[in-house]
Amino acid sequence: MPEGDTVYRAARELDEALTGRVLTLSDFRVPAYATVDLAGRTVLGTIPRGKHLLTRFSAAGDSPPLTLHTHLKMEGIWQVQRPGDKWRRPTHLLRVRLAVGERDAADRIDALGFELGVVDLAPTAEEDTFVGHLGPDLLGPDWDVDEALRRMRGTDQDRAIAEVLLDQRVLAGVGNVFKSEICFVSGVHPHTPVGQLDDAKLRKMLVLSQRMLEANKLRGERTTTGIARRGQRLWVYGRRDQPCRRCGAKIRRAEDGEPGKERSTYWCPGCQAT
Ligand SMILES: [Zn+2]
Known part of the structure; x- marks a missing residue:
């Protein structure tokens, strides 16, 4: 499941493949942008913001610099395809294609966005409309424990800690997998109201969250146990x-019908008693 670490890697891969090069083709398979053509623009870079990706393009004629905002949601991927590579998903799942280099040239690269949950395009000057609501980014240059703690306190204190960790307006980057793993390693039951946890405890959980995502941002296979072997990676x-x-x-695992308790929440009744 794509979380902050997955998105960080995707951004890095796109950034390394495209930045500084001129688009020779763009193809948007979403109705709102079906007629958009970005060919001729230079790719200025791709950055991750929490679970969001921002790819920036140079101005062209009267058109200002643009930012492509994508979100992988549950199933999405960005594939950086070089000559000879197979497409990782079928054609009908393609949402965005960006290419640099001429067709059949050795330096041709196609960035293929499959099953993207969100595809938006807007002037770069307005990209805050996509990500301005986000809390401090666990893997961003702006990561700020104090600000994340302040936002945890600013939310309804009856909300379960698991839900607050997932709230991207509080902190950006945690998804369902890390949510359960952070609570386990912290010895906190995921349904504990955030108001019952003191500042020292929440601060520890935030530091742990950052460390967990940081440790996984460059790994192919996510592990929170520190063990890379299949079947032993998660608590x-x-x-x-x-x-x-x-x-x-x-x-x-939380059952259907338990109010506010999602099935994606896992815990140990022994280690996370309260
Ligand atoms: Zn246990």
């Missing part, structure tokens, strides 16, 4: 009814 996420790696208790 609780996706491990319903399996024994806890620390205490042996059966890992639980």
